[in-house]
Structure formats: structure tokens, C-alpha cells
Amino acid sequence: MSNLRSNQSLIIKISWPILVSLLCIFLYINAGSIQAPGRLPGQIGPAAWPRAILITLIFCSLLKIILDLRRGRHGSMPEEGTGESVGEVEVIETLRSRKILVIAILLVFGFVLAIDVLGFFLGCLLFLWTFTYLGGWMKKIYLSLITTLGSLFITFLFVKWVYIPLPKGRFFFEDITIAIYKALGIF
């Protein structure tokens, strides 16, 4: 079981440098299409610097793969510089379900979509409520109160005082946002 787990860990460790290397090769080839109008003979072109960076990145990624493979073969060696610490930290931390993380990521992206479509106020309200609930704060009345007041305060603060034209939303949501702005005295 532990062998399987260490193999999985090794695969994850070497998979990202492989992906980075492949991406770098693609970008290196793509750099060939960068135009250099008016370039003088002997002058360094616009592709030279990024190409040098990409070569360095490919080299480092390959080195990373080799080192991780060597570590994997010789058993799991500790990361450089890690080890016993002089003090100990007593925070009680437990890793929650990966499902919560995936939902959180979806919520974060959903929030961007929501402020674009529903407008900032409604998107913010919806996001604050769901994200806080997901984070384990289940007191629904307090939650509703805090998120509603929070959304109103943030909207008022940034639109009225800081003059940021936060998205009003699309379709009829724009009318709702404008109505809220009027109620807040922003318009």
C-alpha cells in the first residue's frame, strides 16, 4: 500500500516537470514566428531572451525529473532543509475533503461569472453566503445577516466612495442593481 502511494507521489512529482518541458518546447518553436521589424544586423531580436529562458526552464525541469527519479529509486529521502524543528506548533489542523476544494474552486470561478451576469452586488451576496457555508460556518441567520450587510457595505464603499464602476450585470439584473444603488443613495 505504501509502495503504491509512494509510486503515485513520484508520478505526481515528475508529471509536472514533464508537462512544463513539453509546454516549453511548444513555446520555443512558437518563438520562431515572432517578427522583428527593422532589426539591425547583429542586434538581439525579440525572441532571443524568451528562448534563453525557455531553454533554462527545460534544463531545470529535466534536472528535476532526474533528481526525483533518483530519490524515488533510493527510497523517499527528505526534502532539502526539512527536518525536526526546535519548536512545535499546536494548531489543530485536519485536511478536509478534496470535494470541498473542488467546489470552492468552482465557486470562485462561478463568482466571476456571477458578477458579470448578475451584477456585483447579487454575485457578491450569493458568493459570500455559499462560500462561508462551505467553509463550515452553518449559522444561517447570522450568515445571512453578515453576508447581506457585508455585500451592501462593500458595494457602497467601492462604488460610492472609491468610484469603481463595479459590474451592474446583464439583462434585468442590471435594473435590479440600479434599484439597489438607488436605495443605497449611490445614484
Next chain:
Amino acid sequence: MGDVATNLISGLIASLQPLNILMIIFGLFIGMVAGVLPGITMVNAIVLVLPFTYFMDITPAILLMVGIYCGGCYAGTITGILFNIPGDPMNVPQTWEGYVLNKKKGLGSLALGVAVTCSALGGFASGLIMTFASPPFIKFALKFSSVEFFAIVFFGLTSVVALAQKNILNAFISMIVGMFLATVGIDPHFGTFRFSFGLKLFESGIDFIIVMIGLFAIGEVLDLIETEEVVKKTTEKVKTNMPRPRHLWALKGSISRGLGIGTIIGFIPGAGAAIAAFVSYGFERQVSKNPEEFGSGSMAGLAAPETAANASTGGAMMSLLTLGIPGSAAAAVMLGAFKLKGINPGPLLFVSDPLLVYTIFAGFLLTNLIMLLMGISFAKLFAQLLRVPQAILGSFIVVFCSIGAFALRNDIIDVWIAMIFGVVGYIMRRLNLPVAPLILGLILGPLAEDYFRVSMILHDNNFLVFFTRPISGVIMMGSFAFVLYSLLKRRPIKQKNKIHTSIE
């Protein structure tokens, strides 16, 4: 010296304007709140206030950030001493000693007093060094050409890697990725698009502020939501006892060494308060007459890293204001604030707007004095903040970040980019890839490219020019020596496995 004093008085008068003082106090408060909350770092807090600075003048905007910077460096030690929970990585060495002083020796109140005094002393003294050392340094820096500036940026890039203590290769990869991301967009010399793939999204380049918002704040929130933290501590008996002069006199060596180490490390681009605190702690243990006391409640082990952490802020600010190169991640956000106002920090700023520079210097000194008062008065209040549910904090951080990203260009695309980098930041944390080198690569990369290409045009593509000119040659050789020394020094560290930290 006379000019500096006159300018400093003018700066002091300007920084005493009600709005500026208010921003310092407000900044200190936010910084201390962020500092005591584990998972919310001082850099997160500086990123979060960025949208508030868009419509401010540059002086209050920078003073607000300076307040957060200094307050955030200190406050994490409060919860470290009281509950063994360091608010920030930079407060870990102080926690090792402070918590033992509190729980085993019953010196918690005095430890809190020593911490706030040393922090304020470190910040104030490094502020004085910054104020009086900057003008002669500027005279020297004004003689620099692109060759010398390239050498300085190169030193900054190598130091990012050399100071990475967990995994040097991961830090290097992270930095190179940052340097590559900086090449996306319009080439500054030829005006052609690089790696834009015909997408409007990439044509204007990737703004490092948006990347910072994503990597530091959103990534942190995702990390927070995945871990459930239970903190049940009482704060009823919390109070701060100020150390007597004899206590401070006994710690004079530790404070002086912390000040020196902190200021120098702060000045080095890429190295921040965490590295300053750890290096200072390690050094203090080496020079101590009683090294066996370290780990079992040493006041010197608390004083030295605490002084160094806040002294690094002065060094980092000096690097930012004199060279335009941020000495830390927090200074990098300040660089963003300067750029948003169309101001380029560097030697010429001292000539074009000395009042701004000296107002920042004076404000920095004031910040540390006010921090001392706030630290003594509000330690209990800040400690109680640990009870705020992280779910609420996390959700509000995402909202503030989205506003910060949106307000840069009033474009929702920037919010999408910030969120994407947030996920990237989370993945980087899980893969043990430090995010700070990526940001430094993103900031220093374009500078390095520009200075390199200009140097090559001026010197007929002669690469040796970086080594043949005296100043650049010394800096380049110093860079290589620094990397070599760091690599060689890693061996005993690896064997002993005593102290560990990340570049963040």
C-alpha cells in the same frame, strides 16, 4: 547630512497631515489583524488594500502599505508567544522562544513587551539607516549605466534562488516561470507581440499585480478552505509588560545583530522578513555564550529575530526607493502602487520628488513609534481575533481580490486571470513550489531583459562587459560567490536539519 535633516523635517511635516497619520494607524491596524491570523499573511493584506489605493494620492497609499508592512511583521509574534501559533512564517523563531518563555517561565507579558519594543526598535533604526544611507547611495547609483543595473538585477535574481531554503531547484523553476510570463505581450524594443496567440488577453501582457492577487491571496484562501482549523484559546490574562532599560541593555548585542542582519537581508531583492528572522536566529544561537538556552526560552532568541524581521522592512524599502527593485514581496506590491500612479521609484525619484521620498521616510519612522503604542495597548484585542471563523475571512478576501483585479483596468478579464492564478498558486503550494520567486521573476525579468539588451546594443554584443567594468564586475562575481556559498552551506544544513523555512 544637513540636507537630509532639512528634507526629513519637511517630510515629517507632510507625514503629520491628518490623512497620512490616519493611513499609518489604519495600516498598522490592518497589518496587525493580518499578522495575528494564521494563513492570512501581511503580504495578503497589502494586496487586499490595493483597490483602496487606486483613488488615493501616492503618499497616503504608500503610508497605508508601510503601516501594514510593519504591523504585520510584528503582530504574528503575539499569537506565537501566547498560543504557540505564529501568524506568519517570519514569526516562527520568535514563537520557539516566546511560547516557552510564556508557558514554562511565566514571562509571557515581558516577552510580549520585549517583542514589540525590539520590533519597533528594529524598524525605527532601519528607517534611520534608510534615511541617512540613501542619499550617498543615490549619488553612487546615479553613475550606473544599463550594465551596472543589469548586474544588480542579476544579483537580485540569484539571491532569490540562493536564499531559497527548502528546495533551491523549485525556487529557481518558479523564478524562471515568472521571467517567462513577463515576456508575454508587446516586446519593448521592436513593438511586436510575443506569445499572444492573437488573444487580446495576452497582447497587453500579464500584469504582476493581478498575478500577485491570484497567487498570494486567492491561492491562500483555497489552501485555507481545504484545512479545518480549530483554535480554542483564552485571552483573559493577556497583558504587555514593557521591558526595563536594564532588560534592553542586556539584549543590546542581540538587538544590534538583528538590526544589521535584518537591514542587509531586507535590502537584498527577494529576501524578506522571514529569511531575516531565521538567519538572525541561527546567527544569534551561533554567537551566544549560552546556546543551550535556545529552544528553552531565550530572551535573546526572541529579541534578535524580532528586531531582524522589522529591520528588514527598512532595507526592503531602501532597495525599492533607491534602485526601483523591491527587496521583498510586500515591497513588490508597493512598486505596483507606484507604477499605478505613473511613478518609477529609483535614483531619479530623489531628484524629481524629494518631498515624496522623505515623507515616506518620516512616515516609516512614525509608523514604528505608533506601532509601539498600539502593540502595548491592543495585544489582547489582536489575540482575540483568532476566534474569527476563517470561512468568513476567506470569502471576504476573494471579494476584495476580485475588486482589486477588476479596478486595475475596469475589465472582468483581469478577474478571471487573477482567479486562474489563484488556482495555480494553490497547486504551487501543494507541489512545494514557492510563489514569491515567481513574482520576483515577473518583476525583475523585464528589467533584466531591458538592461541586457541595451547593454548589448551599447557594447557591440560583448557579453564580457558585465565582468570587465569594475562595479558590475564586482556585483556579478558577488552574485556567483553568493550562489556558490549558499550551495556549499546547504550541506551542513541538510545534515543537521535544524532550521527550516521557505522563501515565503
